[in-house]
Amino acid sequence: MAIDISNLTFSYTGSEAQSVLSIPAWHVEEGEHVFLYGPSGSGKSTLLNILAGILKPLSGTVELLGSPFSALSARKRDEFRARHIGVVFQQFNLVPYLSVLDNILLAAHFGSRKTPEGRRSSADVQARAEALLARLSLDKSLLHQRADALSVGQQQRVAIVRALINDPELVIADEPTSALDSDARDQFIDLLLECVGDGKRALIFVSHDRSLASHFSTSVDLQTLNQKAHVHAA
Numbered sequence: 001m002a003i004d005i006s007n008l009t010f011s012y013t014g015s016e017a018q019s020v021l022s023i024p025a026w027h028v029e030e031g032e033h034v035f036l037y038g039p040s041g042s043g044k045s046t047l048l049n050i051l052a053g054i055l056k057p058l059s060g061t062v063e064l065l066g067s068p069f070s071a072l073s074a075r076k077r078d079e080f081r082a083r084h085i086g087v088v089f090q091q092f093n094l095v096p097y098l099s100v101l102d103n104i105l106l107a108a109h110f111g112s113r114k115t116p117e118g119r120r121s122s123a124d125v126q127a128r129a130e131a132l133l134a135r136l137s138l139d140k141s142l143l144h145q146r147a148d149a150l151s152v153g154q155q156q157r158v159a160i161v162r163a164l165i166n167d168p169e170l171v172i173a174d175e176p177t178s179a180l181d182s183d184a185r186d187q188f189i190d191l192l193l194e195c196v197g198d199g200k201r202a203l204i205f206v207s208h209d210r211s212l213a214s215h216f217s218t219s220v221d222l223q224t225l226n227q228k229a230h231v232h233a234a
């Protein structure tokens with residue numbers, strides 16, 4: 001199973017009285033492509049940050065790919081994320097002053113799994129990056145441009161390459177909202193689905209825009225999943 005959440009609760013430090021998430025159970029299978037929607041303030045980013053290991057649940061457990069993710073130390077969660085999870089953030093989060101290649105090498109460095117042959121060489125990583133760029137219709141000459149010299153459309157593709165460079169089993173993506181018009185957004189989703197769509201990688205795509213659900217095999221309403229109102233009422 002890609003994600004197995006059980007009795008998860010979360011509230012922010014300093015606002016403990018206000019429960020943000022209370023999710024009794026949520027499962028995502030390997031290879032499942034899930035559209036997770038909910039209005040602004042419903043807790044989407046909070047849940048993504050928990051799945052990425054940036055935030056820790058107040059109680060309950062989050063298992064990812066069979067590992068007791070939420071019980072790991074912050075350092076182990078960082079390692080696990082770098083190796084097994086591809087994250088595409090809303091603003092793409094490329095390091096602006098680094099080249100495209102260095103942005104990708106950075107992700108590859110933190111996420112490289114130790115294989116019997118040792119870590120992958122930067123030449124291997126570059127070859128994989130070039131193959132992914134070609135799949136996304138980008139010329140490999142782009143690898144040597146600074147990230148801040150890219151168009152938004154190029155940034156979104158590079159963010160996908162960076163998220164997939166370590167061949168993660170789980171990809172999580174925050175809707176690229178304001179930066180993209182609706183055509184570019186549809187294209188982004190289609191590219192992402194094409195890149196993850198080999199049946200083995202799970203994808204969680206988060207958005208407030210329900211109309212995007214048609215791209216995905218499964219849709220989940222965070223407000224249904226999240227039982228925090230019942231917790232308050234109790």
Ligand SMILES: Nc1ncnc2c1ncn2[C@@H]1O[C@H](COP(=O)(O)OP(=O)(O)OP(=O)(O)O)[C@@H](O)[C@H]1O
Pocket residue numbers: 012015020038039040041042043044045046047208
């Ligand atoms: N750092 C924080 N400290 C305290 N409360 C927070 C913090 N971040 C978010 N919240 C609160 O947690 C709730 C959920 O916020 P979250 O950002 O997860 O929602 P969202 O669904 O991602 O919203 P949006 O679509 O607007 O990004 C909101 O009530 C918000 O005010």
